Amino acid sequence: xxxxxxxxxxxxxxxxxxxxxxxxxxxxxxxxxxxxxxxxxxxxxxxxxxxxxxxxxxxxxxxxxxxxxxxxxxxxxxxxxxxxxxxxxxxxxxxxxxxxxxxxxxxxx
Amino acid sequence: xxxxxxxxxxxxxxxxxxxxxxxxxxxxxxxxxxxxxxxxxxxxxxxxxxxxxxxxxxxxxxxxxxxxxxxxxxxxxxxxxxxxxxxxxxxxxxxxxxxxxxxxxxxxxxxxxx
Numbered sequence: 001x002x003x004x005x006x007x008x009x010x011x012x013x014x015x016x017x018x019x020x021x022x023x024x025x026x027x028x029x030x031x032x033x034x035x036x037x038x039x040x041x042x043x044x045x046x047x048x049x050x051x052x053x054x055x056x057x058x059x060x061x062x063x064x065x066x067x068x069x070x071x072x073x074x075x076x077x078x079x080x081x082x083x084x085x086x087x088x089x090x091x092x093x094x095x096x097x098x099x100x101x102x103x104x105x106x107x108x109x
Numbered sequence: 110x111x112x113x114x115x116x117x118x119x120x121x122x123x124x125x126x127x128x129x130x131x132x133x134x135x136x137x138x139x140x141x142x143x144x145x146x147x148x149x150x151x152x153x154x155x156x157x158x159x160x161x162x163x164x165x166x167x168x169x170x171x172x173x174x175x176x177x178x179x180x181x182x183x184x185x186x187x188x189x190x191x192x193x194x195x196x197x198x199x200x201x202x203x204x205x206x207x208x209x210x211x212x213x214x215x216x217x218x219x220x221x222x223x
Binding site for chain 2: 033040041042043044045048087089095096097099100101102
C-alpha cells in the first residue's frame, strides 16, 4: 500500500528553527509537496520537490532524497503565525496526491 | 494558479437531510477533486470529477451517498446525502495544475450534523 509518515505534533520556540520530517512509500513518484494548514482553513501550498536536494524559499526550505523516500521541511526564524499543521503529500505514478496525516506545529513564546 | 470559490463555508444540518456544496473555479480545469478531512485527520479523497463523465469514487465512498455533478469545466457540486453525525467534517474541493504543479483548494465547508 501507499503510506506517508510524519510526526503528529512538534513544539518549538519563537525565533528558533524546526525540521519536520516526512517519509513515504508510494507506487511511483512524481513530486513531493508541503502544505500549511491553519485550523479551520484550507491547505495552502508551501513547496514542491521533484529532484533530490534543497529548495529554499524565504524562511522555509524543503529537502528531498528520492532514494531514501525522505523529505523534510525546515522553518527558520519561527514566528507565532507559523503555528499550524504541515502536510506532506506525494504525487504517485497516476499523478494522484497521497497525503500524510499532517504535523501540528506549536510555537511557544 | 487557480482561484476556487467554495460555498457554503459552514453549515449545521439535521440528520437525515442533504447538503450540496458548490465549487466555482476561475479557469477551465479538466479534473476537480473532492476531499473530506475529519478532525485531526489528513485529507481523504472522496472522488474525482471529470466534465462530461461520471465521477470516479475512491474505496469507501459511493455515488448514492456523495452524488457529484460536473456540468462544465469551471463548476462542480458535491452532495452529502442522508447525513448522520459521522458525516461531520470539512469538505474541500481542489484542482490540480499540470505536471509538477500544486493543488489549489477552495476555502472548505465545515459541516456539522446534529
